[in-house]
Amino acid sequence: MRGRNRNFQILLILSIIAAAFLGNVLIFSALNTDALRVSAETETKLLASLLVKSVESRVTPEDIRAGKLPDALDDFQILESDCFWITGPDGSMYYDRGGGKAFSPPGDASGDSPAFWTGRKGIFFLSEDCCMIRPLYGGEFFLTLLHQSGTFHAIQRRQLSLLLGVDLILMGMMMVLIVNIILKYRREILRYATTDELTGLCNRKSFNALFGDFINAEHVPEASLFLLDIDFFKQINDNYGHAAGDHALRMLAEQIQAMVRDKHGFAGRWGGDEFIGVLPLPGEDAWNTLRELCRVIEALQPAEGFRMTISAGVTPVAAGMTLAKLSEKADAALYESKEGGRNRASLYRGAVAPEAAAVAVKSTVEKAIVRAEAFVLPQKAAGHPAEPVQPAGAHFGIRLMGYIREHLIRSTILGVRWMAPFVAGGGILIGLAFLFDAASLDLSTLSLETRAQFGSITATAALLNRIGSTTFNFMLPIFAGFMAYGIAGEEAFMAGFVGGYMTIDSRSGFIGAMVAGFAAGVLTTELEQFTGWLPRFIRKAAPIVIYPVFNLLLMQLVSWLIITPVSTAAGALFTELLTAAVQKNSVLAGVLSAMMMATDMGGILNKVAYQYGVNGLALGSTHVMASVMIGGMVPPIGIFLSMGLFRRKYSEYEWERGPGTLFMGLSFITESALPYVFTDVFRVIGSSMAGAAVAGGLSMLFGCTLPAPHGGIFVLPVVGHPLLYLIALGAGSLVTAVILGLLKKDYNPDDT
Numbered sequence: 001m002r003g004r005n006r007n008f009q010i011l012l013i014l015s016i017i018a019a020a021f022l023g024n025v026l027i028f029s030a031l032n033t034d035a036l037r038v039s040a041e042t043e044t045k046l047l048a049s050l051l052v053k054s055v056e057s058r059v060t061p062e063d064i065r066a067g068k069l070p071d072a073l074d075d076f077q078i079l080e081s082d083c084f085w086i087t088g089p090d091g092s093m094y095y096d097r098g099g100g101k102a103f104s105p106p107g108d109a110s111g112d113s114p115a116f117w118t119g120r121k122g123i124f125f126l127s128e129d130c131c132m133i134r135p136l137y138g139g140e141f142f143l144t145l146l147h148q149s150g151t152f153h154a155i156q157r158r159q160l161s162l163l164l165g166v167d168l169i170l171m172g173m174m175m176v177l178i179v180n181i182i183l184k185y186r187r188e189i190l191r192y193a194t195t196d197e198l199t200g201l202c203n204r205k206s207f208n209a210l211f212g213d214f215i216n217a218e219h220v221p222e223a224s225l226f227l228l229d230i231d232f233f234k235q236i237n238d239n240y241g242h243a244a245g246d247h248a249l250r251m252l253a254e255q256i257q258a259m260v261r262d263k264h265g266f267a268g269r270w271g272g273d274e275f276i277g278v279l280p281l282p283g284e285d286a287w288n289t290l291r292e293l294c295r296v297i298e299a300l301q302p303a304e305g306f307r308m309t310i311s312a313g314v315t316p317v318a319a320g321m322t323l324a325k326l327s328e329k330a331d332a333a334l335y336e337s338k339e340g341g342r343n344r345a346s347l348y349r350g351a352v353a354p355e356a357a358a359v360a361v362k363s364t365v366e367k368a369i370v371r372a373e374a375f376v377l378p379q380k381a382a383g384h385p386a387e388p389v390q391p392a393g394a395h396f397g398i399r400l401m402g403y404i405r406e407h408l409i410r411s412t413i414l415g416v417r418w419m420a421p422f423v424a425g426g427g428i429l430i431g432l433a434f435l436f437d438a439a440s441l442d443l444s445t446l447s448l449e450t451r452a453q454f455g456s457i458t459a460t461a462a463l464l465n466r467i468g469s470t471t472f473n474f475m476l477p478i479f480a481g482f483m484a485y486g487i488a489g490e491e492a493f494m495a496g497f498v499g500g501y502m503t504i505d506s507r508s509g510f511i512g513a514m515v516a517g518f519a520a521g522v523l524t525t526e527l528e529q530f531t532g533w534l535p536r537f538i539r540k541a542a543p544i545v546i547y548p549v550f551n552l553l554l555m556q557l558v559s560w561l562i563i564t565p566v567s568t569a570a571g572a573l574f575t576e577l578l579t580a581a582v583q584k585n586s587v588l589a590g591v592l593s594a595m596m597m598a599t600d601m602g603g604i605l606n607k608v609a610y611q612y613g614v615n616g617l618a619l620g621s622t623h624v625m626a627s628v629m630i631g632g633m634v635p636p637i638g639i640f641l642s643m644g645l646f647r648r649k650y651s652e653y654e655w656e657r658g659p660g661t662l663f664m665g666l667s668f669i670t671e672s673a674l675p676y677v678f679t680d681v682f683r684v685i686g687s688s689m690a691g692a693a694v695a696g697g698l699s700m701l702f703g704c705t706l707p708a709p710h711g712g713i714f715v716l717p718v719v720g721h722p723l724l725y726l727i728a729l730g731a732g733s734l735v736t737a738v739i740l741g742l743l744k745k746d747y748n749p750d751d752t
Helices: 002-058 061-065 069-073 154-194 204-215 233-240 242-263 283-299 323-339 354-376 392-440 459-473 475-488 490-506 509-531 536-540 542-584 586-599 604-618 623-645 652-666 670-677 681-701 712-718 722-743
Strands: 083-087 093-097 130-136 141-147 223-230 266-271 274-279 310-317 345-347
Touching: 002 130, 002 141, 061 093, 069 093, 154 204, 204 266, 204 274, 204 323, 223 233, 223 242, 223 283, 223 323, 233 242, 242 266, 242 274, 242 283, 274 283, 283 310, 283 345, 310 323, 323 345, 392 459, 392 475, 392 509, 392 652, 392 670, 392 712, 459 475, 475 490, 475 509, 490 509, 490 542, 509 542, 509 604, 542 586, 542 604, 586 604, 586 623, 586 681, 604 623, 623 652, 623 670, 623 681, 623 712, 623 722, 652 670, 652 712, 670 681, 681 722, 712 722
Parallel strands: 310 345
Antiparallel strands: 083 093, 083 141, 130 141, 223 274, 223 310, 266 274
């Protein structure tokens, strides 16, 4: 039944994709045919007009009536497949260049007829001729041109065939990806439904199903069923906390899993701290195996200061016995281990004394009551508050945050680490280029056109700027490449690198590169699953052929369909906002432009604000550029000040990076704040936006100007009101430092 359902799902997906592909082909072919028709008619009209001019310039009406046309017109340069005739108003033929095609005069010979087709246009292509009639000498004669559309559109046919082939390949890839996703989530759902979340063993329902399949098999091997639990487990929770208790359960589950895997059995979590399992061994052998497990567990140390032990009971499995009956016998043997001093295993050897059976039942009932009370009325125990009952969606949220932390954040930090040298080296060289120009030139004596080249006017500055810009442009490809590498390994690096390169022209900045790197990693992971279905000799060539080609095609689609449209739309929206702010209030414009620079630290909004400032320089406006640059300098400088004012909030590693962050911030390299952003996203970005808003508003209020698009502190000599500009920069950085320090928690090594 399950196989039938899976086949139905695959057929449904194939049907949907086939319908989408067919619709795409029909729509594209209709648009293509119409476009080809307009193009062919336009060319036919043009050729007919040129022929009319050529005929009227070479011959006279008397020449036409005298039959002198062949000598004058046979050398006309037209396509071999094209034909044209010159006739009189009565249909008499004066010149026939039919190329083997008979002339049949159209019904309308008014001399002003539009282009028309002599036959059908075809479904996908124009397959017949386009005809055009033009008058000669004011209507004394008529020229009829028959243009072969099939020859003219041969290239378009090949292009359309290629596009349809690529479309088919992409549809096939999408089909494989969709099936992979469905199967992956089906496996995930099945795992969540059959696995205990904490220990990774079978849950109770799944164990019941496994035991049913085992006991109802055609040949049931000799086997034993065991029950075990942790001695004094409640005391572990009370004295060391529930986290220590969970850790103890996971450690025990790992040892049980290793034991049953070696013996080819299976096990599950029965409830609380109780575990159940089946070993395909006789009773004595299973008993000895569990005794060895008791010794292994005793040697473990789940937490500092205590060691845990377990007690176990085991009973032989007989054909036809129910799980309830067997678990009752194993529970009686477990009670015997408890009564015998714990930290041991006992084998059920027959009927239990009535007193022992009663006590065993009482113990089972007490455990059930304790579990019920713990579920319904959580109590505080030994100074440790009981953990609240988690809602059903909480586990999904925890898993989602775990995936984001494990893959997205970890790979992003990896990309930032490898990107940092390119950011620092390129940004500092660009800043030095502006410093050389500022020290060598008097901008007040230069024209507006020359000022636009500031940073590359002198030879030294031009050299430094070229090297720095080249290095700086590698920032996004390197970041996206190593981010993809962190998600899916070396096969994804090339796709991430190219995807990052594509984002340079899209002006999406760091955010676009982040999307490209993540997409490259995910797509490579899916392609790895797809290639796992292929024959082995094809899988060998996957890293050389399949991954590069398909990843590049898919990354181009991601760039066209996601990154570029989103960045373009966001750019247009926020450019309009900045324009409205500039027209309404200059201080508001300074606040908004500086905040945008500090929002995504080199992302879409950062690039929009920067480009707006650069465009203003081209128009002679230098106030917005001053607020833009100060907004980009505040985040890294403010973070450094915060580390000095609130030393306990930061790790030793962050503190060591502080001087470099300060220097890059002074050089107008906002991206130097990114390593701190990913350790505390909302606090760092929120405090940076607040400080940048203060600095940008003060810069506008003080009337500061800046004719340079880069350079940071290096271009201070060309800043209008430089002292006030430094006051605005210091005030904004201090606001960021104080807010971040007050909001940030004290650094705790155990949280990393």
